[in-house]
Amino acid sequence: MRIPTLSASFGAEATLLLTTLRDGALWRMLVLFALLLTLAAQLPLHYAIDVGREDGIGSDLPLVRGMFPPEEAAVGLFRWTTERAVVRLPGVGQRSLAATIRVLAVNDEVATRGARELELWSFDQRLALLPVRPAGAIYHLLIPPPADWSGDYQFEIRSATVTPTGDRRAVGTPLTTVTVFAGAGPALPPWRSILGWFGAGLALWVALRRSGFDPKTTQALMMPLLALAATGAWLDPPRFAFGAMPALIALTIGWALVMLLRAAPQALRLTGLALLVISVALWLIDWRGPTLDLGWANIHLRAVAGLVALASLAAAAIRPACASIAARLGIAVPASHWRWLLLIVVVVFATRYGGKIYPDSMPGDIGFHANRFVDVASGRVFLVSRNRGVDFPYPPAFYLILAPFTLLDIDRRALLHLGAALLDAISPLLVYTLAAALHRRRGNGSAYCASDCSFSTPLVAAALYGLAPAGYLTTWWNFSTHIFTQFAHLLLMTILVVAWKPARSEDALSAHHLPLHQRRRTILFVTLVVVQILVYLGHFGFWMNMSLLGGFGLATLAVLALRRRHGALQALAFYGAAFVTAQIVTTLFFYSAYATMFAQQLATATTGGLTGLAGRAPAPFEVLWRTLWDAGLRQHYGFFPLALIPAGITWLMNGAATQPDRRRVTAVVLALGTIIVAGGFAALPFFSGSTLSTRWLMFSAWLVAVGAAAGAAMLWRQGWAGRITTLAAGGYVVWVTASMWLAALLWRIRPPEPF
Numbered sequence: 001m002r003i004p005t006l007s008a009s010f011g012a013e014a015t016l017l018l019t020t021l022r023d024g025a026l027w028r029m030l031v032l033f034a035l036l037l038t039l040a041a042q043l044p045l046h047y048a049i050d051v052g053r054e055d056g057i058g059s060d061l062p063l064v065r066g067m068f069p070p071e072e073a074a075v076g077l078f079r080w081t082t083e084r085a086v087v088r089l090p091g092v093g094q095r096s097l098a099a100t101i102r103v104l105a106v107n108d109e110v111a112t113r114g115a116r117e118l119e120l121w122s123f124d125q126r127l128a129l130l131p132v133r134p135a136g137a138i139y140h141l142l143i144p145p146p147a148d149w150s151g152d153y154q155f156e157i158r159s160a161t162v163t164p165t166g167d168r169r170a171v172g173t174p175l176t177t178v179t180v181f182a183g184a185g186p187a188l189p190p191w192r193s194i195l196g197w198f199g200a201g202l203a204l205w206v207a208l209r210r211s212g213f214d215p216k217t218t219q220a221l222m223m224p225l226l227a228l229a230a231t232g233a234w235l236d237p238p239r240f241a242f243g244a245m246p247a248l249i250a251l252t253i254g255w256a257l258v259m260l261l262r263a264a265p266q267a268l269r270l271t272g273l274a275l276l277v278i279s280v281a282l283w284l285i286d287w288r289g290p291t292l293d294l295g296w297a298n299i300h301l302r303a304v305a306g307l308v309a310l311a312s313l314a315a316a317a318i319r320p321a322c323a324s325i326a327a328r329l330g331i332a333v334p335a336s337h338w339r340w341l342l343l344i345v346v347v348v349f350a351t352r353y354g355g356k357i358y359p360d361s362m363p364g365d366i367g368f369h370a371n372r373f374v375d376v377a378s379g380r381v382f383l384v385s386r387n388r389g390v391d392f393p394y395p396p397a398f399y400l401i402l403a404p405f406t407l408l409d410i411d412r413r414a415l416l417h418l419g420a421a422l423l424d425a426i427s428p429l430l431v432y433t434l435a436a437a438l439h440r441r442r443g444n445g446s447a448y449c450a451s452d453c454s455f456s457t458p459l460v461a462a463a464l465y466g467l468a469p470a471g472y473l474t475t476w477w478n479f480s481t482h483i484f485t486q487f488a489h490l491l492l493m494t495i496l497v498v499a500w501k502p503a504r505s506e507d508a509l510s511a512h513h514l515p516l517h518q519r520r521r522t523i524l525f526v527t528l529v530v531v532q533i534l535v536y537l538g539h540f541g542f543w544m545n546m547s548l549l550g551g552f553g554l555a556t557l558a559v560l561a562l563r564r565r566h567g568a569l570q571a572l573a574f575y576g577a578a579f580v581t582a583q584i585v586t587t588l589f590f591y592s593a594y595a596t597m598f599a600q601q602l603a604t605a606t607t608g609g610l611t612g613l614a615g616r617a618p619a620p621f622e623v624l625w626r627t628l629w630d631a632g633l634r635q636h637y638g639f640f641p642l643a644l645i646p647a648g649i650t651w652l653m654n655g656a657a658t659q660p661d662r663r664r665v666t667a668v669v670l671a672l673g674t675i676i677v678a679g680g681f682a683a684l685p686f687f688s689g690s691t692l693s694t695r696w697l698m699f700s701a702w703l704v705a706v707g708a709a710a711g712a713a714m715l716w717r718q719g720w721a722g723r724i725t726t727l728a729a730g731g732y733v734v735w736v737t738a739s740m741w742l743a744a745l746l747w748r749i750r751p752p753e754p755f
Contacts, residue, residue, distance in 0.1 A: 003457065005585055007325050007727060009086055009268070010267045010270050010271070011618075012264070012267070013259075013263050013264065013267045016207065016210070016692070017210075017263075017293055018283070019322055020177060020205070020209040020210065020213055021206070022459060023205070023209070023215045024215075025215045025216070025218070025219045025616075026205050026215070026685040028730075029200075029201070029205075029219060029223070029226065030198055030201055030202065032226070033197070033198065033226050033229070033230070034194055034198060035199065035221055036067070036226070036230040037189060037193075037194050037229075037230065037233050037288070038189040038194070038647070040233040040237065041091075041092070041093035041151065041185065041187055041188075041237070042093070042184055042187060043184060043185075043188060043234060043305055043667055044182065044183055044184045045092055045181065045182040045237070046180075046181055047089065047092070047096075047176065047179070047180050047237075047238070048178070048180075049063050049077050049087065049177065049178040049179070049727075050077065050078050050176075050177060051064060051065065051067070051077070051078060051175045051176050051178060051371075052070040052072070052076070052077025052078045052176060052269050053070070053077055053747065054070050054550060054745065054748065055750070056067070056548050056747055056748075056749060057344075057743075057745070057746045057749070058081075059746070059747045059748055061748065062088070062242055062360035063087065063088055063089065063233075063238060063362035064079070064085070064086065064087055064088070065085070065086040065088065065744070066081065066084050066086045066156075067079040067080065067081050067082060067085050067175065067363065068080040068081075068082065068085075068086040068169055068171065071174075073104060073174075073235070075104060075176070077176065078174045078175060079174070079175055079176075080169065080171035080172060080173070080175075081157055081159065081172035081173050081174075081175050082161065082171075082172060082291045083158065083159065083160075083161050083170070083172060084156050084157075084158050085156065085157045085158075085172065085175065085645075086154060086155070086156050086157075087152070087153075087154070087155055087156075087157070088152075088154045088238070089152070089153035089154070089180065089237075089238050090151075090152035090154075090183065090190060090192070090237075090238055090241035090242060091151070091152065091191060091233070091240055091241025091242075092151065092152075092153055092180075092190065092237050092238065093149040093151045093182075093185070093187040093188065093189055093237075093238035094143055094145045094146065094149055094150075094188035094189075094190075095131055095132035095145055095151075095182050095183075095185065095187035095188055096142055096145055096182065096293065097142070097143045097153065097180045097181065097182050098140070098141075098142055098143075098179065098181040098182070099140070099141055099142070099143050099179065099180045099181075100138060100140050100177070100178070100179040100180075100181075101130075101134055101138070101139045101141070101157075101175070101177070101178055102136075102138045102139075102176050102177040102178075103118075103132075103136075103137055103139075103173045103174055103175055103176065104131050104136045104174040104175075104176050104694060105135050105136040105174075105629075106136075106173070106174065107164075108134075108163055108465050109133035109165060110134075110162055110164060110171070111132075111160075112163070112174070113162045114130050114132070114160065114162040114173075114642070115159035115160040115161070115162070115172055115173060116131070116160070116563070117129055117130060117131055117132055117196055118130040118132060118139075118157055118158070118159045118173060119155040119156075119157070119158040119159065119161070120141065120143075120156070120158075121155060121158055122143065122146070122147070122153075122154065122155040122156070122256035123146065123147040123148060123154075124143075127141070127143060127155065128141050131636075132159070132173065133177050133495060139314070142201050143155060145187075145266070147165055147719075148190050149188065150190060150191065150194070150257050151187070151188060151189060151190030151191065151192070152192055153180075153397070154240065156272060156289075157175070159172040159173055159174075160172070160441065160456045166558065170639055172335070174555075178568070179185060182225060187501060190237075190241055190391070191461065192241075192244070193240070193241035193244040194244075194537055195244075196244025196247070196248050197229065197243075197244045197247065197248075198247050199252075200244065200247035200248040200251045201226070202224070202487070203248065203251040203252045203254070204222060204225075204251045204254070204255075204346075204350075205218060206255050207251065207255035207258045207342075207346050208221060208222070208343065208346075208596045209253050209342055210255070210258050210259065211258050211262065211338070211339045211342035211346070211666065212262075212335060212339030212342070212559065213337060213339050213343075216255050219488075226659055227291075230241075236587075236746075237357075239423050239746055240648075242358065242359050243354075243358060243571075244357075245293070246295070246354045246357045246358045246359075247350070247354055248353055249353075249354070249357060250349065250350040250353045250354030251350050251353075251354075252346075252359070253344070253349065253353065253662075254346040254349050254350045254593040256308065256311075256344075257346065257349060257422075257425060258342050258345070258346060258364060260315040261315070261319070261342060261345070262311065262338075262342065265316040265317075265319055265320055266610075267314045268313070268315050268316040268333055269312070269313065269316040271308075271312045272308075272309045272310070272311075272312030272316060273309075273311075273313070273315035273337060274309075274565070275305050275307040275312065276310075276313070277310050277684055278305050278309075278375030279302060279305040279309055279408075279440070279563065279692075280304040282301070282302040282305065283302065288300040288301065288303075288409070289301025289302050290304045290638075292304070293410075293419070294357045294413075294414050295356060295357035295359055295360075295361065295742065296356070296357070296363060296366055296413050296417070296585070297409060297411040297412075297413035297414035297417065298411055298414070298416045299410060302408075302583055303408045303410045306408040306416075306751045307405070307410070308479060313735035314523075316454045317707070320545075326461065329437070329499070331433060331436055331437055331498065333426060333432070333436070337432075337456060337458070337459055340456075340459055340463075341428065341429060341432055341459065341462060344428045344462055344466050344467070345425045345426070345429070345466075347368045347466070347467065348424055348425045348426075348427075348428060348466040348467065348471075349422070349424070349467075350473045351472075351741060352420075352421045352424050352425070352471075352472065353417060353421035354742060355416065355476070355744070355745045356417045356421070357417065358479070358745050358750070361684045361744060361745045361746075361748065362744040362745070362748045362749075362750060363478065364474045364475075364476055364477040364478030364479070365477060365478045365479060366413055366416065366417070366478045366480075368414065369416055369478060369480040370412050370413050371404075372385075372394065372396075372399065373399045373402070373412045373415075373416065374412065376396045376399035376400060376403065376404050376411075376438050376695055377399065378642065381396050381400075381590075382590070383396065383595070384594075384597070385717070387615035388614055388616070388690075388691055388692055389599070389615045389616050390614050390692060391597060391601075392540050393482075393540050393590070393591060393593075393594045394540070394588065394599075395536070395537040395539060395540060395543070396537065397481075397484065397485075397488075397533075397534055397537035397538045398480060398481045398484035398485075398538060401421055401484075402415050402416070403464070407533075411469075412607065416478070416480045417478075417481070418482040419477075419484070420464070420475065420480050420484070421475075422476075422482060423483055423484060423487040424466070424471055424475065424487075425466075427465060427471075427486075427487055428462035428463065428465055428466040429462070430487075430490050430491060430494045431458075431461050431462045431465040431466075431490065431494075431705050431706065432459065432461065432462040432506060432703065433458075433463075433498060433543060434493065434494045434497050434667075434671055434704050434706060435458035435462070435709060436458040436661055437456055437460040437497055437498045438652065438664055438667055438710075439457055439458060439496065439637050439661050447601030448470075454716075455712075455713055455716045455717075457709045457710055457712075457713045458709070460709040460712060460713070461539035461705045461708075461709035461710075462705070464641060464704070464705045464708055464709060464733070465704075465705035466703075467733070467734065467737055468637050468638065468641070468704070468705070468733060468737065469635055469636060469733070469736045469737045470636040470637055470639065470697070470701055470704075471701070472583045472740060472741055472744075472751070473635075473636065473740075473752065473753070473754040474486070474698070474754050476740075476741075476744040476750075476751055477751075477753060477754065478641070479540055479754065481539055482539050482695060482698070482754070484534075484538050485534075485535055485538030485542045485698075485750065486539075486698060486701065488531060488534040488535045488538055489535050489542055489546065489702075490701075490702050490729070491531055492528075492531045492532060492535055493503075493670060493702050495524075495527060495531060496528075496666060497663050497666050497667050498663070499524055500662065500663050500665075503697075516663060520539045522576070525574065525577070525578055528575070528578040528582070529578050529581050529582045529585070531559045532546070532550075532578070532582035532583075533580070533582050533585055533586055534588040536582060536583070536655050537586055537589075537590060539695070540588075541693065541694035541696075542694070542695065542699060543586070543692050543701045545677050545694050547583065548673075548676075548677045548697075549670070549674060549677050550579045550583075550673055551675045552669075552672075552673035552676060552677070553575070553669055553670065553673055554572065554575065554579060556669050556673075557571055557572040557575065558572055596683070601613055607690055609689075610684075610688040610689070610690035610692060611690050612691050612692060614692065616690075616691075617689075618688075618689025618690070619685065619689055619690070619691050621686065623692075624685050624686055625686075627691075628682065630640070630752075631752035631753075631755075632697055632752075632755065635740070635751065635752050636697055636754065637704055637708075637731075637733070638732050638733035638735075638736045638737075638750075639727070639731065639734065640708075640729035640730075640732060641704050641705075641712075641729070642704060642708070643709035644707070644708040644710075644711030644715065644729075645673060645703065645704065645707035645711060646711070646714070647710070647711035647714050648706065648707030648708060648709065648711035648714075649668070649671055649672075649710075651708055651710045651711070651713075651714060652667055652671065652710065653668050654665050667706070670703075671706075671707065672701050674699065674700050674702075675700075675703070677696065677699070678696040678697065678699060678700045681694050681696035682696060682697070693755040695754060695755055696755070697754070698754050699753070712726050712729070712730075732750065
């Protein structure tokens with residue numbers, strides 16, 4: 001009887017996909033999109049590449065290849081070419097280009113021993129032979145349309161090379177500027193990039209439809225994105241064309257995430273088993289399949305099949321268990337909320353992962369984490385890292401969790417990027433669960449909304465957590481272990497709030513319910529210990545923060561127990577045992593290895609303070625204040641959500657005594673403890689002069705999302721003025737996120753480090 005169920009589930013998914021692909025609105029929109037991109041290729045073109053400007057607006061990456069790092073001369077920035085330097089200009093259309101190439105003067109040694117001429121090649125065809133002039137030169141030439149009719153230009157500058165005295169490089173010529181001009185069409189459009197964006201639009205449509213949106217709403221959601229894409233094709237055709245493949249990959253995986261969260265478990269199980277068989281077969285015949293470029297990494301077909309198989313099987317096993325737990329805890333997600341949650345998941349994943357695989361986007365610390373990954377996989381677990389002059393333990397939990405996946409022969413950088421993006425995409429689901437648990441009405445498991453049901457606090461909290469600038473800071477800096485630890489910390493906060501129940505004496509339970517009660521308490525205890533260990537072994541700063549927060553929570557329970565509050569003593573014993581157990585395990589098996597280093601640092605800090613420990617002068621007050629205000633409050637959260645937190649906490653405190661399961665009491669304790677911990681570390685630099693940070697502002701992210709959403713709900717109910725203010729504040733947060741995301745994506749402009 002099981003095989004027909006599997007077949008029916010898989011058939012239903014296939015039928016739904018085919019129905020979605022037959023949507024008339026989809027094809028009308030895609031045709032309009034293709035027409036707009038075709039029209040953009042007919043516009044006049046004037047495009048300049050400031051060679052040597054690696055970062056900032058006007059960056060020459062990813063437009064140039066085969067050149068040495070930038071250098072600066074009296075006349076400006078430049079790069080030395082190698083034997084074969086490449087200039088790439090995709091997306092400009094099938095038309096001739098008038099190009100101007102400027103090279104700088106060279107010294108006598110390079111002029112005597114170096115290249116005598118430059119050769120310009122395109123598609124294995126020599127276009128021009130340019131004489132080299134020692135005093136520098138400006139070359140004007142006409143480049144014919146690409147020979148492959150793609151509309152994507154790529155030409156090489158070939159030359160002899162020389163190794164100057166005192167230099168180990170073999171350099172060609174100092175290139176400083178490349179400018180191209182083209183008149184208006186008619187011209188054939190760049191079909192490769194159009195097809196890539198066409199596929200990305202198709203993947204997004206299918207993902208939104210499978211999330212539960214009807215065709216009309218899906219079209220309304222996608223039309224603004226279509227307009228933005230067409231604007232990008234008009235303003236910067238090459239960079240827009242470079243984004244086609246990253247967008248296609250990211251949105252395809254986004255659709256796969258929707259399927260993992262929405263498809264029937266039987267269908268997922270069947271898909272996982274089928275892909276697992278395919279993956280094993282590819283291993284047996286020793287064939288990797290085609291390789292896919294992921295920006296800073298690569299992945300092949302065999303690894304993709306293995307990853308999707310494991311993900312499908314895991315989702316098929318985990319989702320029913322999660323649904324059962326949610327039902328037992330009285331947390332229900334309305335269908336109207338599910339589709340918006342899935343939209344948030346897709347947007348968070350696509351922007352974060354797509355941004356990281358965009359060619360030459362801001363790399364962050366991916367090289368550092370890839371090397372640390374190798375260290376841990378090689379058995380060197382007790383790592384030490386240095387930040388702002390101070391050595392500290394470098395916990396390996398994230399690397400250890402990812403290590404088994406390297407058996408699929410996956411590039412470690414690809415694993416780090418993909419793993420971090422997946423954790424970020426899932427995090428809004430946890431925030432929604434936490435917020436929904438706090439907004440349950442008495443006797444009603446449905447999520448809270450304002451009186452007119454036009455404002456869902458849990459949805460807003462999920463969106464704020466996923467789309468606030470703070471999360472994108474960790475993405476662009478590629479703080480892989482921080483991203484993992486923040487997810488584990490959010491999971492811990494969610495469990496503490498959602499799983500909280502008033503403690504009951506075992507004497508009050510019947511003999512029938514006692515074994516079930518004990519089993520559930522044992523499961524909760526083990527879960528709390530394991531998740532705490534993941535936090536403590538994920539990031540050293542979070543270990544410090546969470547240790548202080550845990551101590552505050554236990555101290556609060558101790559006070560309540562002394563006042564003989566019902567259940568406080570049992571809760572203190574239960575949660576205290578979980579906290580102490582996790583601390584003992586992590587200290588005994590990991591942090592004890594650094595006891596000597598801690599002792600030396602304590603001695604140094606006792607005599608010279610934190611600045612003496614770091615060996616640095618105290619930071620000026622003005623710098624600390626500007627960093628806290630601008631890089632912290634504004635660029636982490638857009639400021640306005642932080643201003644709404646007091647109202648949200650007030651709402652929590654006012655309703656703490658009325659909620660039947662007292663989850664708000666737990667949330668209030670955790671919120672106040674988080675504020676005390678974060679406030680203490682925020683004030684510490686002003687007294688010590690040290691810029692060392694435990695990532696206290698990121699530690700507060702769950703509170704910012706939940707508290708600001710509750711405060712925004714109160715503001716939303718204050719008439720049209722309140723709604724306009726709420727929308728304006730949300731719009732500013734989105735603007736900060738979008739501008740920072742685009743700057744790091746296109747021009748490698750570094751946002752502030754998260755702290």
